[in-house]
Amino acid sequence: MADAKSTWIINFHGIGEIERAFDPGESEVWLDIDRFRSILDSIEGKPDLQITFDDGNQSDLEIAVPELLKRDLRAVFFIPAGKIGEETFLTCEGLKEMVSAGMQIGSHGWSHRAWRSLDPSIRRQEFEESKNRLEQIIQRPVDLAACPFGDYNRSVFRHLRSAGYRAAYTSDRGIAIEGQFAKPRNTVHANDDGESLLSERHTFEDSLQRRLRLAVKRWR
Numbered sequence: 001m002a003d004a005k006s007t008w009i010i011n012f013h014g015i016g017e018i019e020r021a022f023d024p025g026e027s028e029v030w031l032d033i034d035r036f037r038s039i040l041d042s043i044e045g046k047p048d049l050q051i052t053f054d055d056g057n058q059s060d061l062e063i064a065v066p067e068l069l070k071r072d073l074r075a076v077f078f079i080p081a082g083k084i085g086e087e088t089f090l091t092c093e094g095l096k097e098m099v100s101a102g103m104q105i106g107s108h109g110w111s112h113r114a115w116r117s118l119d120p121s122i123r124r125q126e127f128e129e130s131k132n133r134l135e136q137i138i139q140r141p142v143d144l145a146a147c148p149f150g151d152y153n154r155s156v157f158r159h160l161r162s163a164g165y166r167a168a169y170t171s172d173r174g175i176a177i178e179g180q181f182a183k184p185r186n187t188v189h190a191n192d193d194g195e196s197l198l199s200e201r202h203t204f205e206d207s208l209q210r211r212l213r214l215a216v217k218r219w220r
């Protein structure tokens with residue numbers, strides 16, 4: 001347990017100019033390009049770090065992918081499958097291009113709604129149909145999911161597992177531990193910078209180390 005691998009996951013949303021109305025809360029997580037570039041510069045080369053993007057915006061392909069590649073970074077992009085091809089969202093071709101560039105695709109459900117309160121037949125569309133559609137487009141297995149609005153409970157996780165997912169990415173902040181189904185992520189906000197993100201990481205790592213030290217103490 002004490003040597004379980006831990007990863008710091010940071011999660012972006014849209015980058016650059018937005019050409020549609022923001023969903024509630026979306027403007028707080030939409031970054032301008034300069035800020036995005038400077039954050040990538042400060043996290044480039046950091047160990048045990050994973051980058052993800054939610055929502056399947058066109059800026060994933062137009063802005064994020066080229067900036068990631070310049071720094072030899074890769075990311076997982078979580079796509080709401082029902083929005084593919086809608087204005088300002090990624091197209092099927094775009095998804096294929098991202099995969100060819102070495103990026104990974106995960107499911108962000110079907111139509112970007114909170115999962116906890118949905119009845120099982122709608123969950124099937126959110127979990128199974130979204131997975132099938134994405135797999136058909138990219139011709140690869142899709143087995144990672146990200147919960148819209150960070151919303152989940154045990155029943156959501158049970159259903160995700162039985163639909164064939166091997167991890168659920170949340171927005172809980174903190175450190176992701178290898179082998180655990182829930183992967184907490186740290187959302188990047190419009191006013192964050194590299195320094196604030198890295199100092200947050202250290203705070204979490206310190207507390208994780210403390211918890212592990214205490215756990216070891218208890219067991220010896």
Ligand SMILES: [Zn+2]
Pocket residue numbers: 054055108112147148149
């Ligand atoms: Zn989302």
